[in-house]
Amino acid sequence: MLKQLLIIIPCYNEQASLPALLTDVGGLQIAGYAITPLVVNDCSTDNTYAVAKQHGAKVLDLPINLGIGGAVQSGLLYAAQYHFDLAVQMDGDGQHPPKELIKLLACNEATGANLVIGSRFIENEGFQSSFTRRLGIGYFYWLTRALTGAHIFDSTSGFRLFDKKAIELAAVYYPDEYPEPESLIYFSKVGLQIRETPVIMAGRTGGQSSIRNFASLYYCIKVTIAMFFSAIRKTQ
Amino acid sequence: MARIQIITIITSLLFLLYISRLIIKGKLREEYAIVWCVCTLILVIFSFWRSGLEVMSKLFGVYEAPNLVFTACIFTILVYLLHLSVVASKLHKQNKQMAQDIALLKEKVYGEDKRIEK
Numbered sequence: 001m002l003k004q005l006l007i008i009i010p011c012y013n014e015q016a017s018l019p020a021l022l023t024d025v026g027g028l029q030i031a032g033y034a035i036t037p038l039v040v041n042d043c044s045t046d047n048t049y050a051v052a053k054q055h056g057a058k059v060l061d062l063p064i065n066l067g068i069g070g071a072v073q074s075g076l077l078y079a080a081q082y083h084f085d086l087a088v089q090m091d092g093d094g095q096h097p098p099k100e101l102i103k104l105l106a107c108n109e110a111t112g113a114n115l116v117i118g119s120r121f122i123e124n125e126g127f128q129s130s131f132t133r134r135l136g137i138g139y140f141y142w143l144t145r146a147l148t149g150a151h152i153f154d155s156t157s158g159f160r161l162f163d164k165k166a167i168e169l170a171a172v173y174y175p176d177e178y179p180e181p182e183s184l185i186y187f188s189k190v191g192l193q194i195r196e197t198p199v200i201m202a203g204r205t206g207g208q209s210s211i212r213n214f215a216s217l218y219y220c221i222k223v224t225i226a227m228f229f230s231a232i233r234k235t236q
Numbered sequence: 237m238a239r240i241q242i243i244t245i246i247t248s249l250l251f252l253l254y255i256s257r258l259i260i261k262g263k264l265r266e267e268y269a270i271v272w273c274v275c276t277l278i279l280v281i282f283s284f285w286r287s288g289l290e291v292m293s294k295l296f297g298v299y300e301a302p303n304l305v306f307t308a309c310i311f312t313i314l315v316y317l318l319h320l321s322v323v324a325s326k327l328h329k330q331n332k333q334m335a336q337d338i339a340l341l342k343e344k345v346y347g348e349d350k351r352i353e354k
Contacts, residue, residue: 059346060342060343064331
């Protein structure tokens with residue numbers, strides 16, 4: 001039987017890079033999987049919605065801007081509602097090449113991990129981002145290890161594969177803003193198996209990163225606080 | 237009655253009147269009004285009871301009566317601000333859930349429309 005795989009593409013003003021990405025995703029054929037692309041339009045001010053519809057993707061059109069966490073969670077809610085077996089988050093800016101998806105699926109098949117993270121830093125290939133950004137990522141590696149004991153090199157990577165159990169958990173609780181490192185604490189606390197697999201990422205093809213200069217300090221502080229409180233919070 | 241007493245009493249009562257008007261017009265929910273009513277009531281009490289402030293200061297062991305007023309005011313304001321942050325967080329969460337539900341429903345309706353068209 002084919003496994004149902006949902007590709008969640010959270011977008012905020014990505015009309016420039018979306019067509020290429022959707023064409024790539026549409027051309028994707030992986031044996032054993034039925035692929036459904038789902039664009040989550042996070043209240044874009046450009047034509048993201050129309051562009052996504054033109055390319056025949058299913059679109060969740062959020063009436064207000066929720067931020068990346070809220071947008072991804074909307075996609076996961078969709079996955080839970082329609083009983084998808086797997087869901088993968090793939091950023092709308094083209095940083096996550098669709099063909100790399102095969103590596104995530106292979107890791108899931110081989111290890112049975114509930115959450116597979118596509119990591120830039122295991123083999124250090126492809127787009128590596130700036131020095132300060134890498135410094136931050138090193139800090140989060142250390143913090144994640146201190147709080148959960150897990151070795152996760154690329155804890156800020158948004159390229160992630162969720163299995164059924166992870167989808168159901170994330171549908172109930174997923175952080176709003178800068179969710180990637182914080183959600184790892186939550187997932188490891190509830191006992192999900194988290195694995196990392198090397199992938200090659202591209203530089204963005206259009207649009208702007210959600211984390212820029214002045215915001216990065218706020219990012220570090222906010223995420224540190226969120227991770228700390230996630231770690232001491234009781235889970236059901 | 238001293239002039240300052242008359243001024244504070246009138247101001248407090250006007251404030252209370254304004255709060256009542258907001259509640260009547262439905263612009264202020266009762267649960268948030270309670271704290272404002274209590275505050276105004278305290279102001280009215282101390283307006284009538286002039287030596288009250290001195291008595292309270294002695295009771296708390298504060299040397300200068302105005303210091304007690306400032307400390308109490310600032311503390312109350314901080315607690316109330318925290319309460320408002322909690323309310324804002326709750327609204328934020330509910331707002332998010334609502335937006336997600338709307339988005340899911342929109343997609344569903346869109347799919348149904350397409351099917352009917354066919």
